[in-house]
Amino acid sequence: MYQQAEAQLMELFDAARDAAIVVGAAGWHPGVVGIVASRLxxxxxxxxxxxxxxxAGIGKGSGRSIEGLSLVAALGRCSDFLEKHGGHEMAAGLTVREGHFAEFRQAFCACAREILTDEQLQPRLRVDAELTLGEIDYELLDQHESLQPFGMGNPHPLFAARGVTLAGEPRVMKEKHLSLILRQNGDEYRAVWFNSAAQELPRLPWDVAFQIERNEWQGTVSPQIHVRAVRRSE
Structure with missing residues (x-):
């Protein structure tokens, strides 16, 4: 379903023009549409x-939003084309007849274009704290884990480290992930960056946004870095 949705976007979506995405097809399972919407x-x-x-031409849909657009408010403005809808600002569901789907898509995309600014359409990460690699230790891991459980109301903390280089060439894992050895001020740390093997990496040094997790392997516990994004250091 995700691959088919991306194929639709090749025909429908223009990032310079469109402020929203609406895709649909016969046979897509209603239990999976939310997962696909989140990935898109x-x-x-x-x-x-x-x-x-x-x-019967009845569509069940699920939506995910970005900061700045309330799905509940947007769906209220498009309700003439919907059988029913509900949810909250960042996630919502709807029922739409196939004959009204194109009208709903046009109305929802127009609503998003009116509400969202070009700045809001640029992806941003909100960093909770800046660290050096040398500060990532077992004490920090214990303090970090005391904040759990992480979820919608208590997001996983996001950290940043500046002026980071690499201690070796990135290693590709399972054809889509990268294993990195980050280096900063003489400290080195192994990190994993999921679904990044196809990305074009900026020139070093980097500012790195990352999360930390407990890694257990063969009886050994250590903090593990999950890279979320990198940019060239200014």
């Missing part, structure tokens, strides 16, 4: 609805 929203940084239609 994260990749393209646009409010997204994914709709699956049954044999």
């Amino acid at each position: 929203q994260k990749r393209h940084h646009r409010p997204t609805f994914v709709v699956g239609f049954d044999g």
